[in-house]
Amino acid sequence: MVDQAHAASPLLITQSALPLIPIDGYLQVINQSPLSPEEAVNTDTLMYKVYTSGSTGLPKELAARHSLMLNIVQWQNRIGLDKPARTLQFTSLSFDISHQEICTTLCTGGTLLLAPPAFRRDHQALLRFIQTARVERLYIPYIVLQSLAETAQALKIEPDCLCEIVSAGEMLFCTEAIKNLFRQSPGSRLINMYGTSETHVITSYTLQGEPDNWPTAVPVGYPADNCGVYIVDESNQLLDDQHQIGQIAITGMHVWPCYQNNPSANQQKFCQLSLNGQQQLAYLTGDIGHYDSQGRLNYLERRDHQVKINGYRVECGQLETLLLESGYFHSVAVMAQQGQLLAYLRLKSPEIQVSTTELYQRLQQWLPAGALKMEFRVVEALSTTPSGKIDRAGLAKLLWHPLPDNNLSAQPTIRRQATNQRSVADWRSLLNQLIEKELGRKPSCEQTKFFALGLTSLRLIKIHVALIQAGATALKLNDLFEHASIDELSYFLAGETMTPSSIVSTATEQTRLTETPTDEKAIAVIGMAINVSQCADLATFWRAVMDSRELVERDRSLLTIGSDDEERKVAVRSSLSGIFDFDPNWFGISPQEAKRMDPQQRHLLMSVVQALENAGYSSREDLASVGIVASTGDAFYQRWLARRNCTESRNSDPFFLGLSYQKDFVATKVAYYLGLRGPALTVQTGCSSSLVAVHQACNALSMGDAEMMIVAGVNIDPDAVQGYKWAPGHIFSRQGSTNPFSDNADGTLATNACGVVILKPLAAARRDNDRIYAVISGSAINNDGQDKAGYTAPSVVGQAKVISSALTRAGITADRIGYVEAHGTATPLGDPIEIAALSRAFSSTTRKTGFCHISSVKSQLGHAGPAAGILGLIRAALALYHQVLPANVGFQRANPLLEIDKTPFTTSATSRLWKSDALRYAGVSSFGMGGTNAHLILREPRQEERCSHSVKQEGLCLAPLSAATPQALQQLIVQVLNVMRTSSLDLSTLCARLSLHKPQRIRHLGIWNDLAKAQAEMESWLTQGQNNQQILRRIDRLQNSQQLSPAQAQQCRGWLLDEESSWPVNRVNNHPASWQFSITNFAFAPFMLLPAEVPAKLATKQWRYTPCWQVVAQPQMAVADLCLVIGILPNNVKLTARQVLVLSPEEKPDQLLKQVANTAGNVQILWISSVGESAVELLLNLTHVIQVASQCLPNRTLELNLLTVVTDHAKLIH
Secondary structure, eight states: OGGGTTOOOSOOOOOTTSOOOOGGGGHHHHTTSOOOOOOOOOTTSEEEEEEOOOTTSSOOEEEEEHHHHHHHHHHHHHHSOSSOOEEEEOSOTTSTHHHHHHHHHHTTTOEEEEOOGGGGTOHHHHHHHHHHHTOOEEEEOHHHHHHHHHHHHHHTOOOTTOOEEEEOSSOOBOOHHHHHHHHTSTTOEEEEEEEETTTEEEEEEEEOSOGGGSOSBOOOBEEOTTEEEEEEOTTSOBOSOTTSOEEEEEEETTOSOOBTTOHHHHHHHEEEEEETTEEEEEEEEEEEEEEOTTSOEEEEEEGGGOEEETTEEEOHHHHHHHHHHTSOEEEEEEEEETTEEEEEEEESOTTOBOOHHHHHHHHTTTSOGGGOOEEEEEOSSOOBOTTSOBOGGGGGGSOOEEOOOOOOOSSOBOOOSOTTTSOHHHHHHHHHHHHHHHHSSOOSOTTSBHHHHTOOHHHHHHHHHHHHHTTOTTOOTTHHHHSOBHHHHHHHHTTOOSOGGGOOOHHHHHHHHOOOOOTTSOEEEEEEEEEBTTBOSHHHHHHHHHTTOOOOEEOGGGOOTTOOSSSEEEOEEOBOSOTTEEOHHHHTOOHHHHHHSOHHHHHHHHHHHHHHHHHTOOTTSOOTTEEEEEEEOOOHHHHHHHHTTOHHHHHSOHHHHHTTTOGGGHHHHHHHHHTOOSOEEEOOBTBTHHHHHHHHHHHHHHTTSOSEEEEEEEEOOGGGGGOEEEOTTSSBOSSSOOOTTBTTOOOBOBOBEEEEEEEEEHHHHHHTTOOOSEEEEEEEEEEOTTOSSSTTSOOHHHHHHHHHHHHHHHTOOGGGEEEEEOOOOOOTTHHHHHHHHHHHHHHTTOOOOSOEEEEOTHHHHOBOGGGHHHHHHHHHHHHHHHTEEOOOTTOOSBOGGGOGGGSSEEOOSSOEEOOOSSOOEEEEEEEOTTSEEEEEEEEOOOGGGOOOSOOOOOSOEEEEEEESSHHHHHHHHHHHHHHHHHSOOOHHHHHHHHTTSOOOSEEEEEEESOHHHHHHHHHHHHHHGGGOTTEEOSGGGGGGSSOOOHHHHHHHHHHHHOTTOOOOOOOTTTOOOOTTOOOOOOOOEEOOOOOOOOOOOOOGGGOSOOOOOOEESSOBOOOOSEEEEESOOOTTOBOOOSEEEEEOTTSOSHHHHHHTTTOOSOEEEEEEEETTSOHHHHHHHHHHHHHHHHHHSTTOOEEEEEEEEETTEEEEEO
16 A cells, blocks of 8 residues: 555665664663653644545545544534443544544543454454443444444344444445344434545534434535535536535635645645635545535535446446345445446345346436446445445456346345245255355365364354345254254255254153152262352352352453453453462471472362361261262463473473372372272363263262262462453453353353362261252263264253253253253353253253243353362252352343243342242253263252251360461461351350361360350450460360360360370261351461572672763763863863863864874773753764774774763763
């Protein structure tokens, strides 16, 4: 563009030999110079330079002045919205309209929203961005507006936030799609603005009210303030009758000879126009128009688009209007070529059938008989310029096919999706065309899955929209993932079955997997532990669920300035606290090994201990019959260390280092350190890992491989605490939140979290009087196989089958399910497919709608990867235990693609009571990338299965308190006090819970018979320390304590004297302690390997070179044989050189240096600079002096001194 635009750039480097001066190398000197003087800006000052679009010829460079934009801002403020608007900055900065977007928004107190450049082409993404960002005002050309309206109509999206759309740059037509867009937003208005790059906008016309009353071809309206718009004839003279058709000319403050370095263009496009006897400068637009009877300016077409056919003048713009009014076409462009009219047509739908005969009937009133010859060319899309205008010069290069010359009915016929209207071959042909358009090449095989062909999720969405426009109005997005090849989808669209024998229905699968459900095979959830963002225990997490609270942190300090739109930083994190914290002594692990151990292994160990204690079991009991199935995230810690150049990690033995972080060893590490002798398995199936692990644990219990199973999932990435990078097409959210099933859902965010559950056969849990949070009535896992669009794509069939199988194994019908804890990744494709799969599975046993609540823990936390399933299970178990339906946090409006009103499901942004007269059931889903799916059916414990929170025990209570360090002991007592203050518990329950702890080196003992007194004593101990008599540390205080039985006294002596002794586990009449307890006696401290050490910064005195400024009252120069002074020497400077030569700043030092070239000894050059001297000029002069001196005085010691004069003092720089 630039080389054809008469560019007049002030600096253009064209040769590699030209020297470059890197200014950043001289910043220290430049920073000492005074600031540049402020320049006064007036209305004639240039504001910006741009190039014309080139749609009417070669681009030309032009400039705009401040007066132009100032007038536009004031004018639009008068006619625009009565409030500051959230405005989308849509146009590229290389076009003049972008300055109107920016200035009119910011100068009126509005908010300017920046969208990725890719959205200028991806109008579906643009539409979702408008909804998500709540855009109120939008500047777009007609072509984009039409596409946006059609996309909104196809996807059933109503951008209700829009208050004002400004269309400019092209003739505006109010099509049915555009009218429908404004019907969805009552009160909004459409403004048609007209102008040129040379003058910016100079007219506007506002459409509001009922869209059905809007004209098809919209006038450009009335002149802007301080602008004159006139119609002139071929001689550029004002027409007496402004209603006649002629060229549009513009006068006023927007007009001045703006073409840069192009006098011929200024002479051609600007003229003097006589108005009321005075001459005014006018710009000739080259546009044809006229004023109508209401005083509105009507734009018709470009002057150079007017053609003559067989001597008859034809107005192409009017023909385009008539063709668009037919209702058949999305967009139209008419032009002449070699004496013939050509109409390039983009059909609204490939299914529309229209005859050339009918079109001629429409056009004959405007086409003279001698010009009644036109070729109709059907194209996929009209070519456009970068600014969105029709590129008429590029139309001839488009691929096209002729419109058939037939005698069909005058009304367009659109074939709808039906078996008798379009064959498999027709759909196959259309799909091949659509895919070729997306990929730029023909599909390699019609049996290959869509993703394998190279299509992406976003491209499939575009194809879905195109198929709807082609008549497949009943097609759902998830159908493209279920029938995921050209062949499969063609048969589906045609209403035929591809291979009946190969398809196994959900009902058949259900029948095959039917089992007789009995409580004998049910599994009880008897203990849990959770550690997530802002919640380190079950009680805190459940309060967050009840409060419907999002557990993510937004930290603007994480933002990276200058990050691009394609992969920008999202300043949001969801992470458990203290990711490097650990207590290695508790597990008998050395500090060095703890540093090498992946934080995922550490937190898993600690959470398993907490889960066991929550179930009422101590880690020091015999756990020989206990097994574990665990899932973990990637080796994030090792990658984190590698990026930080950790020498110790890099130099460690790879074999032993691998034991510290590889996934294979996560379960066996727990088994080793806790003495578990049951199965120890690691399960990795992607995001479904931990829920698949639950299924495997249930099977192990059913087979008798263990009496109790631990299931754990963990995901900890140290980099996640710094936010994350967003990129188009990935699963991560650009807005930094997870909104499952919402219309603003755009993905999820990664979370650091850990969750553990303890499972036991229901019969054994009843026998042992365990607390039962929930009962697993049925579980199932499967894989999608090839029933999907690609390896990473989800499958409706696979998900529906696993849900149906779990329901069958639970022995219940779908209408018994009151709540589904969904996978809920909040992606544009994942949510519709999950709802479709659930609906299909439910529909086999019920046709009810709206009876089942659906939500996802991801709405609170984000996506915990392999730990996601276990977190969902924990939330669902607590929901059943407390009879509460958890919130789908952040939900506002349902994604219209879900059609959720027609499904069994409903959702809510707030948690609420779960009212039911029958036994409550819930489903939990988790789906892994690669196709491994898992689903559980849970039920609430029956009344006889619920144990009380505590069973009061009369008499004296003994509370063993132990910790590894004094700090840990203090933290333990703080935890105990917090439990006392926030829960209604009796003292015996508290003491029973403390008895589960593993004994540590520091031991104390509380002896109480009253909870209130115990609380007071512990609060006093925090301030008085060991002086408190009721919390014993020494054995000699036993006799002064409460009256103890002989057995109690012996037990206390053993506890206080013998560090090897343990306090017996007390379960208070075999009941577990309250679920609200979260008391640990871990001594937390951070453990991590450090990066390679960097030498410490030396003290200034040790620096070899010390750059500094130094103020010298009487500068003394070094003794030299010759001193060359350039400038005016201040009086306070004394020189001691043997010979002194003085030059004025204007003199050249070349000749003088040559004269003294034979002088022996060292030479000193003193440059005297004033404060006002330009830093760049000073650098250039000094460089020249050094170069000349080096040439004239070779092999000579040179000393350069710069003396800067400040009033009566001098600053000396050596």
